[in-house]
Amino acid sequence: MAVVLAAAILAAFIVVPLAGLFFHLQPRDLITAMQTVPAQDALRLSIVTTFSSLAITLLLGTPLAYILARASFPGRSLVDAVVDLPIVVPPAVAGLALLLAFGRNGTFGPLFGALGIQLSFSTMAVIMAQTFVASPFYVRAARAGFAGVDRTLEAASATLGMGPLRTFAYITVPLAAPALIGGAVLCWARSLGEFGATIMFAGNLQGVSQTLPLAVYLNLESGNLPVAVVLSAVLILFSLIVVVTVHATSDRRTI
Amino acid sequence: MLHFDLRLQLREFSFVAAGEVPSGVTVVEGPSGAGKTTLLRLIAGLVHPQAGNVTLDGRALTDITAGTFVPPEGRNVSILFQEYALFPHFDVAANVGYGLRARKVPRAEIEARVRRELERFDIATLAHARVTELSGGERQRVALARALVVEPAALLLDEPLAALDRATRTRVRGELAAVLRAVNVPTLFVSHDPGNRELFPGPAFHIERGTLTQLP
Numbered sequence: 001m002a003v004v005l006a007a008a009i010l011a012a013f014i015v016v017p018l019a020g021l022f023f024h025l026q027p028r029d030l031i032t033a034m035q036t037v038p039a040q041d042a043l044r045l046s047i048v049t050t051f052s053s054l055a056i057t058l059l060l061g062t063p064l065a066y067i068l069a070r071a072s073f074p075g076r077s078l079v080d081a082v083v084d085l086p087i088v089v090p091p092a093v094a095g096l097a098l099l100l101a102f103g104r105n106g107t108f109g110p111l112f113g114a115l116g117i118q119l120s121f122s123t124m125a126v127i128m129a130q131t132f133v134a135s136p137f138y139v140r141a142a143r144a145g146f147a148g149v150d151r152t153l154e155a156a157s158a159t160l161g162m163g164p165l166r167t168f169a170y171i172t173v174p175l176a177a178p179a180l181i182g183g184a185v186l187c188w189a190r191s192l193g194e195f196g197a198t199i200m201f202a203g204n205l206q207g208v209s210q211t212l213p214l215a216v217y218l219n220l221e222s223g224n225l226p227v228a229v230v231l232s233a234v235l236i237l238f239s240l241i242v243v244v245t246v247h248a249t250s251d252r253r254t255i
Numbered sequence: 256m257l258h259f260d261l262r263l264q265l266r267e268f269s270f271v272a273a274g275e276v277p278s279g280v281t282v283v284e285g286p287s288g289a290g291k292t293t294l295l296r297l298i299a300g301l302v303h304p305q306a307g308n309v310t311l312d313g314r315a316l317t318d319i320t321a322g323t324f325v326p327p328e329g330r331n332v333s334i335l336f337q338e339y340a341l342f343p344h345f346d347v348a349a350n351v352g353y354g355l356r357a358r359k360v361p362r363a364e365i366e367a368r369v370r371r372e373l374e375r376f377d378i379a380t381l382a383h384a385r386v387t388e389l390s391g392g393e394r395q396r397v398a399l400a401r402a403l404v405v406e407p408a409a410l411l412l413d414e415p416l417a418a419l420d421r422a423t424r425t426r427v428r429g430e431l432a433a434v435l436r437a438v439n440v441p442t443l444f445v446s447h448d449p450g451n452r453e454l455f456p457g458p459a460f461h462i463e464r465g466t467l468t469q470l471p
Binding site for chain 1: 296299300301326327328329330331332333334336338340342343344353354357358401402405
């Protein structure tokens with residue numbers, strides 16, 4: 001009984017505020033809010049940056065996850081831990097660290113400055129902040145996915161004449177696909193919600209670094225609650241899609 | 256002719272194996288953990304030896320002193336794995352055609368050769384079945400068809416009967432022997448069961464703690 005009560009309280013605590021937000025949503029507001037330029041800019045920017053950071057994560061995270069799943073080398077568990085670090089580091093701290101490393105007066109700032117690239121307070125900074133905080137979600141899932149692929153199947157592929165790259169493409173990736181998709185979706189969702197590191201490292205400039213979560217914050221601060229509610233509702237809908245997708249792919253994994 | 260002379264330090268013992276395998280079936284028997292699978296993996300190029308060589312039909316596949324090591328995909332040596340290692344995300348036809356796809360054989364020819372192979376093994380009706388739905392005996396036939404359709408230069412069988420239940424094993428054993436007698440390439444048949452020697456009267460080896468000896 002107590003267990004059921006505890007579960008009910010926690011479930012209600014999560015569901016009630018999220019569902020309640022939709023009671024504050026007026027259909028009229030939805031149309032007017034999404035017609036404003038800042039809201040459209042925020043939506044567009046969120047889509048562009050989250051898919052960019054996802055692409056970077058897939059490109060760099062897939063080989064890393066494969067190495068962590070397969071190779072044994074000194075310091076492997078250290079690399080493993082470092083990859084997971086951004087999950088537990090507070091996003092604001094991550095943003096400050098990025099600023100100190102890549103900001104105009106940061107460690108590598110002058111280097112990029114000499115090339116005419118100003119990283120901080122740019123759209124690139126948004127993508128970097130998202131990649132920093134979100135990539136571990138993909139790398140962790142992909143590492144587990146690759147580790148779960150039977151290596152005898154890869155050996156069979158090799159003896160049948162497929163080289164390492166084609167074996168990876170035809171055997172390893174398809175068999176790890178549920179984990180890869182689940183991890184990619186979680187990673188994208190974490191990027192979409194990214195706030196702390198972005199505002200520290202990229203600022204809150206409309207059309208440049210003001211993603212949806214930052215626009216929610218700005219509209220609330222400036223007393224424009226209806227727009228904040230509309231943008232929040234959009235984010236909740238994206239989150240719902242993500243949760244459903246992740247559950248669907250993880251169900252397939254167990255079959 | 257397959258010729259090998261291999262040395263490898265394993266955790267529990269050193270692996271020392273030298274021998275010649277003519278066309279036809281050569282049985283390698285020995286207890287589990289004696290190094291039988293290691294021998295096959297060394298010949299197929301899945302494991303690097305510390306010293307030695309593997310020569311198949313006069314071509315050096317491994318020659319440590321000369322720095323030669325042909326990767327497994329370049330050896331044309333097929334393995335029948337103990338649990339068959341069928342690709343679970345492909346149907347039967349795609350499994351059997353996999354090695355032909357690797358060799359960039361045209362699609363129409365792949366289809367024709369796969370069909371012929373499936374008919375030979377009496378599994379043509381299973382062409383589009385998922386391999387996860389097959390019985391043990393059917394899985395073995397698919398694995399054997401997949402290993403043979405590429406016309407390998409050597410065939411290695413790792414405990415091909417061990418994954419089957421007793422009733423299936425008795426039936427499959429005769430079928431397998433008939434198929435293997437028709438395969439005219441060096442074939443190593445590895446088994447912990449000494450009974451398999453009666454099936455194949457050709458040369459035989461015994462392996463124990465990594466040391467291979469030719470049986471009379």
